[in-house]
Amino acid sequence: MALIVQKYGGTSVANIDKLHNVASRVVAAKEKGNEVVVVLSAMAGETDRLIQLALSASDNPMDREYDALISTGEQVTVTLLTMILNKMGYKAKSFLGHQVKILTDKAHTKARIISIDTEKTLDELRKGHIVVVAGFQGADHEGNITTLGRGGSDTSAVAIAAALKADYCEIFTDVNGVYTTDPNIYDKAKKLRKISYEEMLELASAGAKVLQQRSVELAKIYEVPVYVRSSFTNDGGTLVTKEDKDMEKEVVSGVTYDRDQAKITVVHVPDKPGIAARLFTPLSDQNIVVDMIIQNASVDAFTDLTFTVPRKDIRQCQTILHKVAEEIGAERLEFDENISKVSIVGVGMKSHAGVASRMFAALANEGINILMISTSEIKISCVIESKYTELAVRVLHDAFGLEQKI
Amino acid sequence: MALIVQKYGGTSVANIDKLHNVASRVVAAKEKGNEVVVVLSAMAGETDRLIQLALSASDNPMDREYDALISTGEQVTVTLLTMILNKMGYKAKSFLGHQVKILTDKAHTKARIISIDTEKTLDELRKGHIVVVAGFQGADHEGNITTLGRGGSDTSAVAIAAALKADYCEIFTDVNGVYTTDPNIYDKAKKLRKISYEEMLELASAGAKVLQQRSVELAKIYEVPVYVRSSFTNDGGTLVTKEDKDMEKEVVSGVTYDRDQAKITVVHVPDKPGIAARLFTPLSDQNIVVDMIIQNASVDAFTDLTFTVPRKDIRQCQTILHKVAEEIGAERLEFDENISKVSIVGVGMKSHAGVASRMFAALANEGINILMISTSEIKISCVIESKYTELAVRVLHDAFGLEQKI
Numbered sequence: 001m002a003l004i005v006q007k008y009g010g011t012s013v014a015n016i017d018k019l020h021n022v023a024s025r026v027v028a029a030k031e032k033g034n035e036v037v038v039v040l041s042a043m044a045g046e047t048d049r050l051i052q053l054a055l056s057a058s059d060n061p062m063d064r065e066y067d068a069l070i071s072t073g074e075q076v077t078v079t080l081l082t083m084i085l086n087k088m089g090y091k092a093k094s095f096l097g098h099q100v101k102i103l104t105d106k107a108h109t110k111a112r113i114i115s116i117d118t119e120k121t122l123d124e125l126r127k128g129h130i131v132v133v134a135g136f137q138g139a140d141h142e143g144n145i146t147t148l149g150r151g152g153s154d155t156s157a158v159a160i161a162a163a164l165k166a167d168y169c170e171i172f173t174d175v176n177g178v179y180t181t182d183p184n185i186y187d188k189a190k191k192l193r194k195i196s197y198e199e200m201l202e203l204a205s206a207g208a209k210v211l212q213q214r215s216v217e218l219a220k221i222y223e224v225p226v227y228v229r230s231s232f233t234n235d236g237g238t239l240v241t242k243e244d245k246d247m248e249k250e251v252v253s254g255v256t257y258d259r260d261q262a263k264i265t266v267v268h269v270p271d272k273p274g275i276a277a278r279l280f281t282p283l284s285d286q287n288i289v290v291d292m293i294i295q296n297a298s299v300d301a302f303t304d305l306t307f308t309v310p311r312k313d314i315r316q317c318q319t320i321l322h323k324v325a326e327e328i329g330a331e332r333l334e335f336d337e338n339i340s341k342v343s344i345v346g347v348g349m350k351s352h353a354g355v356a357s358r359m360f361a362a363l364a365n366e367g368i369n370i371l372m373i374s375t376s377e378i379k380i381s382c383v384i385e386s387k388y389t390e391l392a393v394r395v396l397h398d399a400f401g402l403e404q405k406i
Numbered sequence: 407m408a409l410i411v412q413k414y415g416g417t418s419v420a421n422i423d424k425l426h427n428v429a430s431r432v433v434a435a436k437e438k439g440n441e442v443v444v445v446l447s448a449m450a451g452e453t454d455r456l457i458q459l460a461l462s463a464s465d466n467p468m469d470r471e472y473d474a475l476i477s478t479g480e481q482v483t484v485t486l487l488t489m490i491l492n493k494m495g496y497k498a499k500s501f502l503g504h505q506v507k508i509l510t511d512k513a514h515t516k517a518r519i520i521s522i523d524t525e526k527t528l529d530e531l532r533k534g535h536i537v538v539v540a541g542f543q544g545a546d547h548e549g550n551i552t553t554l555g556r557g558g559s560d561t562s563a564v565a566i567a568a569a570l571k572a573d574y575c576e577i578f579t580d581v582n583g584v585y586t587t588d589p590n591i592y593d594k595a596k597k598l599r600k601i602s603y604e605e606m607l608e609l610a611s612a613g614a615k616v617l618q619q620r621s622v623e624l625a626k627i628y629e630v631p632v633y634v635r636s637s638f639t640n641d642g643g644t645l646v647t648k649e650d651k652d653m654e655k656e657v658v659s660g661v662t663y664d665r666d667q668a669k670i671t672v673v674h675v676p677d678k679p680g681i682a683a684r685l686f687t688p689l690s691d692q693n694i695v696v697d698m699i700i701q702n703a704s705v706d707a708f709t710d711l712t713f714t715v716p717r718k719d720i721r722q723c724q725t726i727l728h729k730v731a732e733e734i735g736a737e738r739l740e741f742d743e744n745i746s747k748v749s750i751v752g753v754g755m756k757s758h759a760g761v762a763s764r765m766f767a768a769l770a771n772e773g774i775n776i777l778m779i780s781t782s783e784i785k786i787s788c789v790i791e792s793k794y795t796e797l798a799v800r801v802l803h804d805a806f807g808l809e810q811k812i
Binding site: 016019056057059061062065069078079080082083084086087093094096098099144 | 422425456459460462463464465466467468470471472474475477478481482484485486487488489490492493499500502504505549550551
């Protein structure tokens with residue numbers, strides 16, 4: 001007997017039929033003698049519908065009201081699933097974020113969980129009840145409803161699993177696990193049986209969208225084993241867990257890409273202390289996340305600074321930077337939206353030499369020019385022209401023999 | 407400057423355009439220097455949509471989950487209105503039932519308000535904010551969401567007005583006041599400028615559907631002046647208030663009817679003590695509300711018992727009563743669904759003689775047979791064949807000169 005937290009995403013709860021399918025899975029876990037906590041997202045499309053409603057009320061809706069509005073999506077699915085479970089003869093109870101005291105900070109629309117009071121949930125589990133919790137939402141200490149950002153239900157589930165010291169957390173989604181790369185781009189992509197928290201984090205930051213990044217961070221901190229599974233098949237899925245010896249044998253676990261970046265170059269700027277701060281502070285003030293940054297070696301006390309930002313923020317960057325560029329005496333700014341980032345990720349990199357050069361060679365062989373490079377302990381990313389994205393992914397997948405993964 | 411509670415019903419908040427209209431009215435009240443609390447229903451049709459969802463999950467959904475589900479309707483309207491008010495430049499904040507501590511008992515789907523903590527609301531009003539509260543909902547002392555029954559937003563509004571000691575409560579609906587009778591049945595119906603709580607209660611219990619009965623009871627207890635107004639016109643509406651001398655001059659204030667009743671007769675039953683209890687206890691155990699009851703004078707130690715029940719409950723009554731009738735030795739049961747109840751209501755009845763005979767004569771003149779009669783201090787009701795309903799309403803309206811009301 002185990003204590004399990006199961007999370008079902010929007011496509012898994014898209015309508016009453018799918019909720020019946022979810023109920024069957026929940027009941028199956030319960031019938032095996034497990035204690036089961038279920039975390040649900042809103043029905044696929046419902047959050048977008050609510051966002052449209054908000055935008056029809058105001059082009060700039062207040063965050064506090066926005067959160068209270070869109071959190072209704074999960075309130076609908078948890079109550080419906082609980083009704084279905086009851087009808088099937090199982091005792092179940094739904095809870096909203098504030099009811100199981102998912103306390104968050106006050107950062108509406110992207111709140112972070114501070115603590116979860118498990119008393120109510122454990123009490124219900126002890127009575128043999130199935131506990132169904134609304135994902136994506138919490139409440140601040142004044143009782144205002146907050147939401148955790150896109151994909152926040154993953155984080156709800158992992159946080160609840162951590163707080164309950166659950167044996168494991170299952171994330172049911174519309175893919176049946178984590179793949180060596182996007183199967184839509186390369187049909188040789190293989191499902192990974194197991195992947196480390198660190199690799200999963202790098203994959204998420206590199207553009208793969210299986211789990212919300214924060215949920216993986218939490219899973220890593222609290223060492224919650226996370227299974228990524230499809231709610232539509234009985235496939236074993238992918239286990240996200242602590243790094244082990246098996247993983248280290250593999251040099252690279254996955255290839256991923258991110259098409260949502262743009263590149264900005266500040267050309268011929270006087271290389272004085274404080275230039276970077278002058279450039280990046282106004283961007284971070286506007287919550288624009290700068291990803292890769294490269295500064296060329298200084299020539300005659302002048303340098304070039306290149307960095308990437310989310311493509312959606314490029315207009316705002318232009319406005320902000322034209323003013324700053326003038327102030328700091330830069331010659332000009334260059335903006336390039338036709339770029340992609342391709343990355344290889346693997347814990348084995350730490351102990352294997354020559355991984356980077358193998359990556360660069362593979363790209364060069366296909367005539368793909370590398371515009372920027374950044375590396376971490378277990379990830380190498382290259383910015384390339386976006387038209388080469390799919391080709392680069394396939395080439396790298398082949399170069400590291402990922403089609404032979406089990 | 408006054409403290410006002412305004413409640414807008416489902417048709418007044420049916421879409422974003424109508425919410426803009428509501429916002430304009432709220433702002434107008436605020437601009438006059440008033441402190442304004444707004445209570446909203448769900449968008450017209452939304453509660454029914456949610457009920458259908460519930461019924462598609464389970465033919466007998468758990469009350470607790472049902473309440474948490476349907477309460478989302480008001481959550482949507484209060485957040486949208488608050489966004490609109492903010493966009494118009496007014497500081498506003500929405501609150502759900504549990505957030506302003508509308509504490510209710512645990513009777514899901516028909517909960518009663520126990521107390522309202524006004525601290526948060528008064529605090530917001532003091533800051534000059536408009537407070538927008540979700541109607542229809544509260545929470546029990548364990549934090550479970552409860553709802554107050556159909557029309558419960560009226561009760562929310564009056565209860566909040568009472569708790570805040572508001573100067574008055576405005577109920578905005580799709581009719582512009584309380585009429586002497588249903589204008590759809592008789593075009594001579596006149597809008598009442600003023601009506602007493604007692605008359606309003608009798609009108610509601612006699613079938614008029616302008617305000618939820620409980621809201622009128624609360625208004626009466628706490629002496630909250632209630633204006634019933636249309637949100638689509640600038641008509642002065644009807645004031646529901648304490649009885650005054652003006653009202654006593656009028657014999658009858660209104661004529662109303664109820665087509666949703668059925669009549670049951672228990673024929674030739676031995677007239678022994680405890681017979682009525684044997685009959686009615688099993689009905690009240692099933693929450694079936696018995697309205698009028700008549701017992702004939704006993705003949706040879708046998709009597710007939712006639713009573714009315716909501717027509718929707720007639721099948722259930724048949725099942726229950728066939729068993730009871732046998733046990734108590736009744737000859738047979740008769741069921742009649744083709745009946746209506748017509749009633750005249752007026753505080754003036756207390757001091758005017760001959761009102762009942764005038765009513766009976768008016769009906770008799772048109773050949774309308776009276777099947778049952780019941781009277782209260784300020785109401786007389788007659789059960790008649792349902793085909794005569796409209797005719798009876800018009801005849802009584804004429805008989806008491808209601809077309810001359812101002």
